[in-house]
Every structure is written in structure tokens, then in C-alpha cells.
Amino acid sequence: MADLRTNFAGIRSPNPFWLASAPPTDKEYNVVRAFEAGWGGVVWKTLGEDPPIVNVSSRYGAVGWGGQRIAGFNNIELITDRPLQVNLDEIRRVKRNWPDRAVVVSIMVPCTEDAWKKILPQVEDTGCDGIELNFGCPHGMSERNMGAAVGQVPEYVQMVAAWCKHYSKLPVIVKLTPNITDILKPARAALAGGADAVSLINTVMSITAVNLDLMAPEPTVDGQGSHGGYCGPAVKPIALRMVGDIARDPEMHNLPISGIGGVSTWRDAAEFIALGAGNVQVCTAAMHRGFRIVEDMIDGLSNWMDSKGYAAIADFQGRAVKNYVHWGDLNLNFKTIAQIDQDKCIKCGLCHIACEDTSHQSIAALRVDGKRRYEVIEEECVGCNLCAHVCPVENCITMVPQPATKPKLVWANHPNNPSYVPEAAE
Amino acid sequence: MTDIAAGRLPPDLLAANFSDAHPPLNPHEAVVEASRCYFCYDAPCMEACPTGIDIPGFIKKIGTGNLRGSALKILEQNIFGGSCARVCPTEILCEGACVRMAEEERPVRIGALQRRATDWLMDNDPTPFHRAPATGKRVAVVGGGPAGIACAHRLALKGHDVTVFEARPKSGGLNEYGIAAYKLPDDFAQRELDFILSVGGITIENGQALGRDLDIHTLQRAFDAVFLGIGLSGVRALALEGETLAGVRNAVDFIAELRQTGDKGTLPVGRRVVVIGGGNTAIDAATQARRLGAEDVTIVYRRGASEMSATGDEQDWAQTNGVRIRHWATPHRLLGSAGHVTGVEFMRTKADATGRAMPTGETFTLDADMVLKAVGQVFVADPLHSNGGLALGVEDGRIAVDAERRTSLPKVFAGGDCVAGADLTVSAVQDGKLAAEAIHRQLMG
Ligand SMILES: Cc1cc2nc3c(=O)[nH]c(=O)nc-3n(C[C@H](O)[C@H](O)[C@H](O)COP(=O)(O)OP(=O)(O)OC[C@H]3O[C@@H](n4cnc5c(N)ncnc54)[C@H](O)[C@@H]3O)c2cc1C
Ligand SMILES: Cc1cc2nc3c(=O)[nH]c(=O)nc-3n(C[C@H](O)[C@H](O)[C@H](O)COP(=O)(O)O)c2cc1C
Ligand code: SF4
Secondary structure: OOEOOEEEOOEEEOOOEEEOOOHHHOOHHHHHHHHHHOOOEEEEEEEOOOOOOOOOOOOEEEEEEOOEEEEEEEEOOOOOOOOHHHHHHHHHHHHHHOOOOEEEEEEOOOOOHHHHHHHHHHHHOOOOOEEEEEOOOOOOOHHHOOOHHHHOOHHHHHHHHHHHHHHOOOOEEEEOOOOOOOOHHHHHHHHHOOOOEEEEOOOEEEOOEEEOOOOEEEOOEOOEOOOEEEEOHHHHHHHHHHHHHHHHOHHHOOOOEEEEOOOOOHHHHHHHHHOOOOEEEEOHHHHHHOOOHHHHHHHHHHHHHHHHOOOEHHHOOOOOHHHOOOHHHOOOOOOEEEEEOOOOOOOOOHHHHHHHHHOOOOEEEEEEOOEEEEEEOOOOOOOOOHHHHHOOOOOOEEEEEOOOOOOOOOHHHOOOOOOOOOOOOO | OOOEEOOOOOHHHHHHHOOOOOOOOOHHHHHHHHOOOOOOOOOHHHHHOOOOOOHHHHHHHHHHOOHHHHHHHHHHHOOOHHHHHHHOOHHHOHHHHOHHHHHHOOOOOHHHHHHHHHHHHHHHOOOOOOOOOOOOOEEEEEOOOHHHHHHHHHHHHOOOEEEEEEOOOOOOOHHHHOOOOOOOOOOHHHHHHHHHHOOOOEEEEEOOOEOOOEOHHHHHHHOOEEEEOOOOOEEOOOOOOOOOOEOEEEHHHHHHHHHHOOOHHHOOEEOEEEEEOOOHHHHHHHHHHHHHOOOEEEEEOOOOHHHOOOOHHHHHHHHHOOOEEEOOEEEEEEEEEOOEEEEEEEEEEEEOOOOOEEEEEEEEEEEOOEEEEOOOEEOOOHHHEEOOEEOOOEEOOEEOOOOOOEOOOOOEEEOHHHEOOOOOHHHHHHHHHHHHHHHHHHHHO
């Protein structure tokens, strides 16, 4: 049995699965149910100043795909809509009753030192394990100069992080917004401000759909819509990239990263951790199917780690980081070619039409004795993987790496590179 | 004592037994099922559909919510898309060829999806057809079954005027008189016919029989072209002693009566029924007899299960309905008492070297109150006689046609069950469509 315990920026939890700050962590009732189900920790739904904000009715939009629900999810909710003291009392009780679980409190107050100075001791007094600064909420709060409005300005990120370090002894996690061109800027700013960790991503600014009857963006509120924050499986690739960028940045000095965005299974979690995250946070997957999903996350991760011989999370954490390189470091002499397993082929023709219409005309559509047969034209195949992706049959089309015939060649040394200067011949 | 009686089952059970055997997909189920379609290139299912419907194309449209476009894509190739969705033996046609069969033996439910789209159109846009400008040409269609009506519709679309001469009081052919009741419940045959005829330009004259009220040469002279879709009007006899006993009936007549009777509780059916034959007619007669309340129904076929022309799915269906199927036996004698059938004596058979059934001499008897004969429908050429002789070429017992469904007589075309090929609704529709295209080319050429 693999050891799933983690120590994230000094915060211990029995497993790396935390619930992200969102409706699943809105109040004691939910959080207790989550802990009963086995979640390792929670980041409490973001607290703010009183009086609490007011939410609209009709809050979520979703993108389905081929009859499957919630490939992507979007919300126009704000931070907690409950009075501060109610939340603080509940947090205190939960932490007291669940000492082995991580209880982190998310906070968003106006960008003034006084506001932070006032709330931080109140939060610390609950006995919680750490705080997360919500600099990510892309709607509603940014219009009040909070959330993403702060997260998009690296100087503010640094300043607020520094206040928090100053007025609190708790570990400070800065939650980053993806609604920015270069994620390293706010990440480095958080580090400079003294943050103990970053977490990312918060939601991506989005409109899930346009209701063509109401002629308004969804979700609609009395016939109108607003942009919201996108999350769920669809944003995982965006989140992985940003996590990877921070993990490999030497200036970040291995600052702990909590990976968030589309984590739905143990495999998603393993990918984030392999790319440098110290743990993961989950929102949409729990909102889709309930807290019980954590059972397979724990079990699946543990079985996978056993099968790979990883005894602890640290054994594989960050293992993929060194292989996440810039394009210019890739080997231009590497070649891979598609191979079709004729016994598995069901003759759907999708590889052919995809390659024929949109790639390199490298899959021949033949009829042999009247039967369909699709064959790779190896000389034409550039190894783009398109056919392997469109093939509906698992392992029917595989990409076969060709034996290396030449040494590794990167773009900097390629003759086609205008700035390449060949070494003078003797 | 022979036991033939009506009302063997309570009315609610009878109603359930003759309602939709395979209820439609609901909108969500349809979208999920549509998403199982891989949208194959050069799709094998399309090749397996006798009418060549663009199956991946119409399924994709269901997925995007474009039901109107989906249905029109179906009807473009097969105007009887609605009934075909219900009656086609898809397991040997489109669904049998679905690549998912190779993958997981669970094809995309093409028939059910086709029904989803066509039902939607009939409910939401009952008059979707637009005719080309009138050409002034007139075509006679003989027979108002799927072949004739498909031909008439395509011709009407192209601007020609069509008169359909139909011998029976109702049109629709076997959709109205032959197909099992639970495949086309709720008067679907007539509703679909009305939908198809909404195109305009088609006049149907019921009660007009070729050979009796009409003559082929007269039609040939009076119209610019003629299409014959007269189906198979004869049935093969057993040619056995006792065939005229009361209680011995042709399966097709039993089914036709059942189809035309609204209150199934008034239909007499035997307590013990023996059905002789191995095709879909035998399956349908036996299953419907069971569903009317017959206690004991046995199909007897002279060869094995794999030689039956009824598909495996049809055989399973009959068995699921409590019909027993006995193989390798051929009727030898019909037994009777007081003018009424009481049983059938069968002789066991076995395959000879070429696979034909040879009698073994060994016999057994099945008691029966009713015997339904389903040993084949045959083409009857009599209506094609004119001026004292056969007006056009007949080959192997069906009207001879070329690839364009042209007969040996100029301007006269034929299709459906009365020509060679699979005796299926969908094949009849394809014949009618091909003939209409050929007629159109000839008229406009
Ligand atoms: C019991 C039974 C069950 C079947 N079940 C299925 C099934 O589940 N699925 C399937 O695909 N196929 C099934 N079939 C076959 C299918 O019904 C036929 O292949 C199809 O109806 C053929 O169409 P058609 O237009 O050629 O002939 P028909 O449907 O037979 O239509 C011919 C029409 O011509 C009329 N007619 C005949 N002679 C004359 C004349 N002299 N003058 C004027 N009009 C005339 C007839 O009254 C009839 O209306 C079944 C057949 C039977 C008998
Ligand atoms: C309805 C909803 C409300 C959210 N509210 C907050 C919030 O109050 N504070 C915060 O930091 N993030 C909030 N988030 C963002 C999530 O914590 C998380 O970063 C995001 O959903 C990505 O993770 P996922 O793909 O697992 O859902 C919210 C998300 C959703 C769906
Ligand atoms: S689940 Fe539906 S009904 Fe209930 S609060 Fe949410 S939106 Fe409203």
C-alpha cells in the first residue's frame, strides 16, 4: 500500500485530494460529508467582509459533449453569501472535530491593508491550517477590484501576499488566475511577497453557450447573461500547462504548487503531481457526482503507485518536469510512424478521411476482394498522430518510433534556421 | 373437439399485445445513441441499405438537433423511411454492417434513430415536399404498395402527374395488409401514406384491378409511362390431402384479417395452432396467433434453423413470444374430423448431400385446431395478359426487368416483390425510386 500522506507547505493531510474553495466547501454540513467520504482536505469557500454578497438565481452553465454531461462547467456565483461569523464558527468546529484533515480558508477582501489586517486574525483564531488568497474569481468580484482584478496585477499580488505574511503566522497559498498571458509573472510576485505556495488555476473567463431562443448568453438571469468562470475536464490542459510552467521555472525555487482544474480521477491527479504539483484540488467533478468519487481517487492512485513501485507521493512528484521542455529543445531527427493493426480495424475509414482531407494523404483506402482495407503509406507519414487520435478502437493505430539513424538535432542547429551559422569547413 | 374461439385474452392485454413492439427512443436516448455513431467514411451501413440512405449523415444531424434535416436526408433516398425504420430486418441490413458489430457486436441502433427523425418530421412538418414545375406528363402506377407509392412520389416531385390503380379498397400494399400489427401500430401505414401523398399530383383509384378493370396495353397507350408494382398475389399450396378442411388457412389471409380488425377480441384463433413454413410470414402468423391468446403455437419447418429465411432475430422474437419452432419435418397429411382440421401428420426429414430436405419415412402428429400455411407467396402473371397473351417478359416466375427496372414492353417499368430480388419493403421502395428516375429520364430526354 502506497503512502498517500502529503505535507503541503507545512499543511498535513492523509491524501493529496482536497476540495477546492467552491460550493462543495461552502459550510460545515458539506465539509463534514466530504471528510466522511474520505477527502484529505478542504479549502473553505472564500470568505469576505460583511455584509455578505448576494448571488443571482440561475448560476451555472455547462458544455456537454456527445450526450455526455459537463465536459466543461461555468458559474457566475460569487464568494460566500453567508455572514463571516457563521463561517468562522463552523470552521472552528470542523477543524476541532477533524484534526487530521487539512482545513484551509480562502479569503477575498478589498485591496487595502486594513481590510486584510482585520480579517486575518479572525481567520487564524479558528485553528485552521492555512489561508488561500483568492486572486482568481473572474466575475462579480473583479468588478469590485477584488479577485482576478488583483491577480492580474503582479504588484498587487506581491503586496497582499506580504500583508498576509505580516499579519498571520499561517501558511499562505496564493491562488492564481489563468486569465493572464504569462502565469510566471503573478507566480513570481507571490513568491516575492513571501507566499508559501501557489494554487492554480482558478476559473477561465467564459461564456458557455448562447441561448438561441432568448438570444442571451447562458446561464441566463431574467433574459440576460454575464461572463462566468470555466472549469471542469475541459480546462485541465490549460491548468497542466500553467502548473508545468511554474514547476520548471528556476526562479520559482520549487515553491509548492496545488494543482487545480478539471481533476476528476486519480489519473488526472497523478498527471498534475508528475508535473510538479504537491497535491490537487477538485471542484467540478465533486459537483457532478458527489463526494464519493474520492474513494476511487484514493484507491486508484494507490494501486497505480504500487504498480509503478512508488512508495510515497514524493517518489513521483515532479518526475515529468524535466521532460517538459521548450519546443526548440525537441529532437528534429526523431521520427514516429502510424501502424494499423488490421485485426483490430473495424473499417470505419476515419483515419483515411482525416489524413486525406486534413493531413498528409498517408492512409490508402483500398478494397481487397471487395473488403475495405486501410493501409499506412509509410513514406508519406509525418508522424502527426492524427489518425491514432481519430481511431475509435483502442490500440488499433499505434505510433511506432523509428530507430534513430541520426544524432539528436534541435532547431538551433538546423540548417533551415535563418540564425544558424554552420561551422566552417576545415 | 376443435377449439377455435375469439376473445381468449382480456381487452387490455390484447391492446398491449398489439401495440408498438419496440417503443421509440426518447429525445435524450436518441442523442446518446447518435453519439455512438463514428460518422464512418465510406460507411459500410450505407452500402448495406438497399436504398443507400446516408446513414452517418442523418445520425449526425440527430446529434446536432437538426431533426428536420435528418428526416429529409432519410426521405431523400427512402420515402418510406418511417415504415422501414419499423419493419426493416436491420440485423441483416444496415445494423448488421455497422462497424460497431465488428468492435463490440452492439450496432448503433440505426432503425430506432431513423424512426426518431422521421417521426419528428411527421409530427412537426407534415407537408415538407415541394414539387418541381408541372411537366404535363402522366404516368400510371399499378399497385399502391411501397414500390408503387415510392415510384409515384418521386415522379410527383419531379412535376409529373400520377394515377395509381389499386385493386384493394385501401392502399399501402402489405404495409396495410401484411406486416405484423405490432410493427406498424396506430394506423401508421395510412398515416404515412397521407404524409407521402401530401406532395400532391398523385391520384389513387382504389378498386381498380389490372387484368379485370384495366388492360396493360390500354394503360400503355393512355399514359406516357407505366409502372407495375403489383406484388405477389398468389400463395403456394401444400398440395396435400385435407387442405380444404375448415381451420386450414393461408397465413397471409389470417394476417390481413387481423390487420383489418380493430377489435382484436373478435378474432377467432385456435387453441393449438400449427404454422407451416420458415419465413417471416410464418414467424408473424405464429407470433400474432400467440398474442391473440393461442395456447400452443408451433412452427414446423422442413430444414434447420440456419436455412430458415426468417432472420435469427425474427426466430428469437417468435420464441420469446412462446412459439415453439420444430425443424426437419415436412407436412404429410392434414387430419380432420367432421370437416374440421384436428391435426397434422409430419414426416421427419434430413439433409441430403446437397442440403435439401429428404423425407425419412418416420412420422409424428401434432394436434391442431388451426393450421396456417406459410410456404411462400408467388407471383401471379394473369393480370398481365392482354390481347390473348402475356404482354411482357416473365423470368423465373417474376416480371423480367433490367437494372433501371425497365420491362420488355416499351414505356413499362416494374419493381417490388413482382420482380426478382429481396422481398422486403425497403427493396420495393428502391425499385420504385430507380424506376421513377428512369421514367423521368425517358420522359424528359
Ligand atoms: C406477412 C408478411 C410480413 C412481412 N413482413 C415484412 C417485414 O417485417 N419487413 C419487410 O421489410 N418486409 C416484410 N414483408 C415483405 C414486404 O411487405 C414486401 O416486400 C413489400 O410490401 C413489397 O412491396 P410491393 O409494393 O412490391 O408489393 P405489395 O406491398 O404487395 O403491394 C402490391 C400492391 O399491388 C396491389 N395489386 C396487386 N395486384 C394488382 C392488380 N392486378 N391491379 C391493381 N393492383 C394490384 C395490391 O393490392 C397491393 O396493394 C412481409 C411480407 C409479408 C407477406
Ligand atoms: C460554482 C463555483 C464557485 C466557485 N467559487 C470559488 C470561490 O469562492 N473561491 C475560489 O477560490 N474559487 C472558486 N471556484 C473555483 C474552483 O475553486 C476551482 O478553482 C475551479 O472550479 C477549477 O477546478 P475544477 O475544474 O475541479 O472545477 C468556484 C468554482 C465553481 C464551479
Ligand atoms: S439544484 Fe437547481 S433548483 Fe436547486 S438550487 Fe440549484 S439550480 Fe436551483
